Amino acid sequence: MTSRPLSAGELRAERWRLRARGMRDFGRRFARRKDGVIGIVVLAVFAFLALFPSVLVGPLQTATTAPGLPLQPPSLEFPLGTDDLGRSMLNLTVHGARISMVIGLLATAVTVLIGAVIGIASGYLGGRTDTVLMRITDFFLVLPTFVLALILAPIILDLIGTDATILGIPSTLFVIIVVIGVTSWASTARIIRSQALSVKERMFVARARVIGGGGAHIMWRHIMPNVLNLIVANTVLTFAGAILTETTLSFIGLGDPLLPSWGVILNSAQTSGAPGLGAWWYFVPPATCIVLVVLAFTLVGGALDDVLNPRMRARR
């Protein structure tokens, strides 16, 4: 074998070849997990609903464009019945997919971002920074964060008003997203910190430090890629939690009635007394969607965790 140093182009090609092989390997191992594959299929269906709701069931119906009578049971015209305003439940549920999934996605992004930054910084920097950050993390782990979210949301809403938009997102949704993120990052931070602690001791980190790499550079280029597996598996599980939290917050009345997520629909089902009137079609469709999505995320998360973090595999 010649020891000619590789040119930049060859190096890049080699890197891509390795990456593609890694992906193929990963795909093969993931495909063996039947529960994970089922989860992916379910999520793909809901992603499709969330992407093209208007194509599938027409624009979101409002109180003024409601086509039916209040609380009609399922029929040919309204396959899932109507709500107390006469809107088609099929229309509402499909549009709810988009709103719930978008809130879930953004809240997950905020959660994982905060958790990853704190976890990596805490694990890599160590010392006093670590102690302080982990004290704060422990505090958030013990605290019933849902109750905190429940107080924070109305306070922030009162501060910024309900008509404003922030970064193109209506403030009502923005507040829910931020509140979920701010209150649920702690377990992510814990998991990532423990992995960062062990990655930090590896030889390539010492080498990077010797050739003069700064803290931020090492954390971003060396620690982060090596905790990425954990971050990915954790993101999927966090998504499930974010959707459940959003649903619960909306159910107790913190959602935006003009942007009906599944939780908001369940809230109006409850306040209109649907369960007491026997109108099961008002809450069964959104509730089924929530259970399916959360279950799918849990299955995919579990399968990913197995495939990406093989050291844990023997235990299951």
Next chain:
Amino acid sequence: MGSRYLARKVVQALLTIAFIVLLNFVLFRMMPGSPDRVLARNLPETARAELRSRWGLDKPLIPDQFIAYVGSTLRGDLGGSYKFNGRTVVDVIGDRMWPTIILFGLGELIAIVVGLSLGAYSGWRRGGPVDYIGNGFSLVLYSMPYFVIGMLLLIIFATGLGWFPTSGMFSLGVRFQSFPQQVADFAWHLALPLATVAIGLIGQYSILMRSSIIDTLTEDYVTTARAKGLTEGRILRSHALPNARLPAVTLIAINLGYVIAGAITVEVVFNWPGIGTLTVTALNARDYPVLQGIFILLSVSVVLANLVADLIYGVLDPRVRT
């Protein structure tokens, strides 16, 4: 129990509670508008100035207002409610506490007994029919918000079959009846919310106990016990279960925070007059003092429950008592 372990845990819990009290102060000051403008909306300016000085709002935020706040919190004075005119926060919350304690105390108890047994059995007979069905059910229940379980039970057993009442804690006029009749009426109203709480928790506890027992069964001492020729039942009872219980204790305590979220919604579904319905009432009326009181109450309860769990852990596992 080692006194150092005990002392460390107690100090940690106290620090956390101090954090909670501090956070509560900060949250309250974040609110738009000065409290006197909200509370004394219709009073003339002179009266408001008088109120401000009586409440100490004319003094600087730090240290005077902070010291006054900490002092009154320690004395158990959380201020007055906006919504429930003329009543103190402590009074309003105190009224709603025992329905919640009964509902969730009993629910937790049932769930711990049933959930842990089910999980232990599924893990022990891994891959068997009970495991297969039990694990499937647990996963679905785990993905289901509590209030959805409640709505389903309500529409089937209360609206549909009419076996149970749809809401509230007592029937009208029941207080004129004899004591046993009152208890029966209460139990009749309690059945569905209690079932909801228990079912919701059983899924979580059984998943948790199952993975814990599976972990334990791969340990060397279980193999040793098997090599010694102990019966399977004996291995489970004296070797696997005692060790599998440990993570369960911690996780149940950590879970308590999530249980509270579910608690609030179950009460809403069944209109159970506890802390949960109070939270929603206070939320809709933006009754911040009551919300803050609930926040303090629930957070401190969770911290104390974690402390108790740590102490139980210390009793069950001598290794941590150092």
